[in-house]
Amino acid sequence: xxxxxxxxxxxxxxxxxxxxxxxxxxxxxxxxxxxxxxxxxxxxxxxxxxxxxxxxxxxxxxxxxxxxxxxxxxxxxxxxxxxxxxxxxxxxxxxxxxxxxxxxxxxxxxxxxxxxxxxxxxxxxxxxxxxxxxxxxxxxxxxxxxxxxxxxxxxxxxxxxxxxxxxxxxxxxxxxxxxxxxxxxxxxxxxxxxxxxxxxxxxxxxxxxxxxxxxxxxxxxxxxxxxxxxxxxxxxxxxxxxxxxxxxxxxxxxxxxxxxxxxxxxxxxxxxxxxxxxxxxxxxxxxxxxxxxxxxxxxxxxxxxxxxxxxxxxxxxxxxxxxxxxxxxxxxxxxxxxxxxxxxxxxxxxxxxxxxxxxxxxxxxxxxxxxxxxxxxxxxxxxxxxxxxxxxxxxxxxxxxxxxxxxxxx
Amino acid sequence: xxxxxxxxxxxxxxxxxxxxxxxxxxxxxxxxxxxxxxxxxxxxxxxxxxxxxxxxxxxxxxxx
Numbered sequence: 001x002x003x004x005x006x007x008x009x010x011x012x013x014x015x016x017x018x019x020x021x022x023x024x025x026x027x028x029x030x031x032x033x034x035x036x037x038x039x040x041x042x043x044x045x046x047x048x049x050x051x052x053x054x055x056x057x058x059x060x061x062x063x064x065x066x067x068x069x070x071x072x073x074x075x076x077x078x079x080x081x082x083x084x085x086x087x088x089x090x091x092x093x094x095x096x097x098x099x100x101x102x103x104x105x106x107x108x109x110x111x112x113x114x115x116x117x118x119x120x121x122x123x124x125x126x127x128x129x130x131x132x133x134x135x136x137x138x139x140x141x142x143x144x145x146x147x148x149x150x151x152x153x154x155x156x157x158x159x160x161x162x163x164x165x166x167x168x169x170x171x172x173x174x175x176x177x178x179x180x181x182x183x184x185x186x187x188x189x190x191x192x193x194x195x196x197x198x199x200x201x202x203x204x205x206x207x208x209x210x211x212x213x214x215x216x217x218x219x220x221x222x223x224x225x226x227x228x229x230x231x232x233x234x235x236x237x238x239x240x241x242x243x244x245x246x247x248x249x250x251x252x253x254x255x256x257x258x259x260x261x262x263x264x265x266x267x268x269x270x271x272x273x274x275x276x277x278x279x280x281x282x283x284x285x286x287x288x289x290x291x292x293x294x295x296x297x298x299x300x301x302x303x304x305x306x307x308x309x310x311x312x313x314x315x316x317x318x319x320x321x322x323x324x325x326x327x328x329x330x331x332x333x334x335x336x337x338x339x340x341x342x343x344x345x346x347x348x349x350x351x352x353x354x355x356x357x358x359x360x361x362x363x364x365x366x367x368x369x370x371x372x373x374x375x376x377x378x379x380x381x382x383x384x385x386x387x388x389x390x391x392x393x394x395x396x397x398x399x400x401x402x403x404x405x406x407x408x409x410x
Numbered sequence: 411x412x413x414x415x416x417x418x419x420x421x422x423x424x425x426x427x428x429x430x431x432x433x434x435x436x437x438x439x440x441x442x443x444x445x446x447x448x449x450x451x452x453x454x455x456x457x458x459x460x461x462x463x464x465x466x467x468x469x470x471x472x473x474x
Binding site: 118 | 425436459466
């Protein structure tokens, strides 16, 4: 199982290994073997990035949480030493508060926390159930095989975010078309730019309309902040765009990766399909969040003051990368970590990160995944891959890991 | 045991509510609030879970 896609990650103890690393070719659901090796060697290792810089990689759960919870580890991409993901990211505009530190980060984040409160998210559950059931009805009405990404996984977050933001039903098609282009990896930069501009313009218009005619939705909440002088129109639009993008590909890729992983683990799939216990469904969601991983490039920080982690001083101006997928496979925290077991208590995973930047939309993501995993396999019990797993194209090169196309039949 | 919550640290992840619904709730902005400070033995495991999963380290358990 140690055969890798593009050769060994590093060739000797003296060489600093490159990051990101390739996964083993037949193990698309497991972390790269090179990362597991680093984890076995110790809690910290230096890695080399695309630009030749050598930040620290934090390999273990406890140390990852310690860094992500430390205010001296900055999320500001302009800080010296910040480990950028690619040349495109350096010099790109900041995407609202996820690339800021407190207190400005906290000020902006708190403006949009309300709709993600547990009760508000629970109130959306019937609407999400209707969306999921409707998409399954459409799939079953047509001929198979279908691409689960296009027919199911992407429309769900798109329609849910419409619901949450308060996008009128008549605008759903325009909204979905443009968001699909924005997240499609095969779209040209021009196509993606045009789609982003159209959505941003649309969101700005909707926010402006709510300044005079507020409704009970998230865009009205943001418009209220503009009216109160707490946000500029530009900041408001950027924030709406962040909420739109952050909840999209992430959820969609968890839906397809989760389905592919379950189809490869028929015993686990059977447990989930045959239960009517919402607690087991919730437990399956936590375990799939632990076992899988979409943020494969890691959460990244720049250290602004010297900090000591596992006996090692990380100097101000050095970068740190926390790859949560190996934190979630830390044998100190999760017994037999490489086994998918939907009955285990996986709630302490760091799939949503940790610290003040932990995913804002996690209650919504959890609820969406509970509805999806709790419905799809019950309604289509004969669901199967319509190609060999080896032929499924995984998103090894994308910012968010996942699956390009998942042909399924029943 | 007694629960302490530093609400100004809270980042509204809602994880404490999921872990221990009888002890924690959220205000209109999603910020955690304590429903009770004193907890019984039967609530201890849930509150320990809430302490462990709180991303902002805003919850503490202290001897009453």
